[in-house]
Amino acid sequence: MSVGSRASELAGAPPEIQLRGLVKSFHSADGPIRAVRGIDVAISAGETVALLGPNGAGKSTTIDMLLGLLAPDAGTVSVFGHAPADAVARGAVGGMLQTGQLIRDLTVRELVAMMASLYPAPLGVDETLELAGVSEISAQRTNKLSGGQTQRVRLAVALVSDAELLVLDEPTVALDVEGRQAFWTTMRAFAARGKTIVFATHYLEEADAFADRAVLMAHGAIVADGPTNEIKAMVGTRTIRATLPTITVEELEALPGVSSAERRGEAAIMHCSDSDAAIRALLAAHPEARDIEINAAGLEQAFLALTGDGPGGGEAAGAGAATSLGEA
Amino acid sequence: MPLLYVRYELLRTLRNRRFFLLSLGFPLVLYYVIVSPNRHVHDFDGSGISFPLYYMVGLASFGTMSAMLSCGARIAAERAVGWNRQLRITPLSPRTYFRVKVLTGYMMALISLLALYAAGASLGVSLAAGEWLKMTGLILVGLVPFAALGVLLGHMLTPDSIGPAMGGGISLLALLGGTWFPIGGGFLHDLAQFIPSYWLVQASHVALGGQPWPAKAWALTLAWTVVLGALAARAYRRDTGRV
Numbered sequence: 001m002s003v004g005s006r007a008s009e010l011a012g013a014p015p016e017i018q019l020r021g022l023v024k025s026f027h028s029a030d031g032p033i034r035a036v037r038g039i040d041v042a043i044s045a046g047e048t049v050a051l052l053g054p055n056g057a058g059k060s061t062t063i064d065m066l067l068g069l070l071a072p073d074a075g076t077v078s079v080f081g082h083a084p085a086d087a088v089a090r091g092a093v094g095g096m097l098q099t100g101q102l103i104r105d106l107t108v109r110e111l112v113a114m115m116a117s118l119y120p121a122p123l124g125v126d127e128t129l130e131l132a133g134v135s136e137i138s139a140q141r142t143n144k145l146s147g148g149q150t151q152r153v154r155l156a157v158a159l160v161s162d163a164e165l166l167v168l169d170e171p172t173v174a175l176d177v178e179g180r181q182a183f184w185t186t187m188r189a190f191a192a193r194g195k196t197i198v199f200a201t202h203y204l205e206e207a208d209a210f211a212d213r214a215v216l217m218a219h220g221a222i223v224a225d226g227p228t229n230e231i232k233a234m235v236g237t238r239t240i241r242a243t244l245p246t247i248t249v250e251e252l253e254a255l256p257g258v259s260s261a262e263r264r265g266e267a268a269i270m271h272c273s274d275s276d277a278a279i280r281a282l283l284a285a286h287p288e289a290r291d292i293e294i295n296a297a298g299l300e301q302a303f304l305a306l307t308g309d310g311p312g313g314g315e316a317a318g319a320g321a322a323t324s325l326g327e328a
Numbered sequence: 329m330p331l332l333y334v335r336y337e338l339l340r341t342l343r344n345r346r347f348f349l350l351s352l353g354f355p356l357v358l359y360y361v362i363v364s365p366n367r368h369v370h371d372f373d374g375s376g377i378s379f380p381l382y383y384m385v386g387l388a389s390f391g392t393m394s395a396m397l398s399c400g401a402r403i404a405a406e407r408a409v410g411w412n413r414q415l416r417i418t419p420l421s422p423r424t425y426f427r428v429k430v431l432t433g434y435m436m437a438l439i440s441l442l443a444l445y446a447a448g449a450s451l452g453v454s455l456a457a458g459e460w461l462k463m464t465g466l467i468l469v470g471l472v473p474f475a476a477l478g479v480l481l482g483h484m485l486t487p488d489s490i491g492p493a494m495g496g497g498i499s500l501l502a503l504l505g506g507t508w509f510p511i512g513g514g515f516l517h518d519l520a521q522f523i524p525s526y527w528l529v530q531a532s533h534v535a536l537g538g539q540p541w542p543a544k545a546w547a548l549t550l551a552w553t554v555v556l557g558a559l560a561a562r563a564y565r566r567d568t569g570r571v
Contacts, residue, residue, distance in 0.1 A: 069568075
């Protein structure tokens with residue numbers, strides 16, 4: 001059973017957003033690129049879902065199909081019971097795309113008001129400017145903004161729709177750390193209004209901090225789908241590396257928080273589910289350990305571990321390999 | 329049509345400096361430079377039309393063509409920054425999007441036209457009220473194919489290439505249409521009859537009485553509109569992957 005349907009059972013309602021058997025390929029000079037290879041996702045109203053994966057996982061292609069910007073080669077998308085284009089036409093969808101700038105020759109306030117006029121029940125312009133943190137720059141022309149300001153105004157353009165479904169494709173990619181925090185503070189306020197939010201990201205921390213649920217994608221397929229804390233435990237492993245010639249692999253694996261270990265010459269390497277517990281225990285038992293490094297595994301590595309193969313051998317990463325955390 | 333949206337679209341078009349240079353400033357300056365020394369010539373080059381009137385309409389054809397085609401430049405610019413994708417995820421329909429673009433083109437064309445009328449009147453152009461209206465009506469109808477051409481170019485070209493393409497295209501259309509001098513007999517005249525800009529310039533023939541546009545002018549304008557409109561629709565579908 002997938003987590004999506006579990007969540008919808010909890011909510012007592014059918015999934016409001018359904019992607020079924022989606023497939024999309026692009027043509028390139030080197031032959032077809034299979035960007036999305038058959039994915040199924042069901043999202044209930046009010047859920048905040050992170051589409052998590054490294055670059056090239058197929059997140060943007062999926063989002064474009066969800067928004068009706070791209071027609072799938074196979075499969076269907078249903079948004080509140082409508083085709084994406086119809087849902088968009090009814091004003092039920094707001095979005096912030098991965099790339100894009102603003103049109104020029106308008107002030108920030110004018111641009112937001114212009115976009116608000118397209119929706120049947122938009123958020124107030126002042127409220128939107130406040131929410132997106134762009135009140136102070138509302139009188140500035142859109143072509144005189146910094147990259148971070150532009151990104152916040154693009155968020156305002158998405159928020160002003162007050163749409164039931166908000167879709168964000170890598171929304172914080174151009175932001176610094178502070179900007180990112182401000183961004184998610186805004187999004188929390190918006191989510192509190194009971195909206196459904198789907199966002200793509202390649203930051204595990206963002207998915208963890210903000211989403212209820214994460215859908216992991218790699219090579220165009222879903223490799224895991226579940227509550228973010230479970231996903232984090234799956235992919236958020238850390239590795240401790242220390243120079244410690246005397247210890248055996250068995251001793252290392254016996255340490256708390258260590259899920260597996262190996263030796264490379266004089267170095268001991270521990271893959272940890274809880275690196276804090278592991279390092280404390282290691283140093284208590286072996287104070288002579290030196291050159292200690294603790295690294296978070298990148299998403300890419302985590303995905304390779306999950307899918308059990310490298311980029312190229314994509315077949316094994318098909319939908320059949322998806323791990324359902326609902327059962328796990 | 330969402331009126332507030334139209335209002336902001338017009339506002340931002342009015343704030344565009346390139347428009348004032350190309351569609352307004354350039355034809356106005358040229359008008360005074362060319363016409364001032366010849367303002368008393370009553371029959372320009374055997375056309376039967378006074379020098380100030382001929383160039384008023386000639387340069388109006390230039391200014392209004394530029395205004396309509398600059399629609400295309402704005403579409404190309406919006407595509408380049410990904411704004412058309414942003415609009416496609418709003419309830420704004422493509423049909424309304426193009427209507428608003430054409431409307432702004434027409435508004436710019438009207439501003440250009442009125443400015444040249446004022447310049448013409450200041451150098452002695454004098455027509456009956458009915459003739460002013462008829463001439464304006466014909467020019468507005470004659471611009472319809474250029475609206476379609478603007479949309480077509482906007483979806484075919486990039487902002488970098490649309491400037492030179494528009495500059496060259498408008499110059500050629502103006503030359504063959506008779507903006508600079510009446511197209512006499514012979515091959516050039518036969519060719520010019522198939523060019524929509526020719527009929528824009530012919531709108532000045534209201535001053536001669538009778539019907540300034542023969543049936544073939546209407547037919548040709550319609551034919552160009554249909555062909556360019558179909559090509560523009562195809563370019564749009566191809567551009568948005570809706571083939």
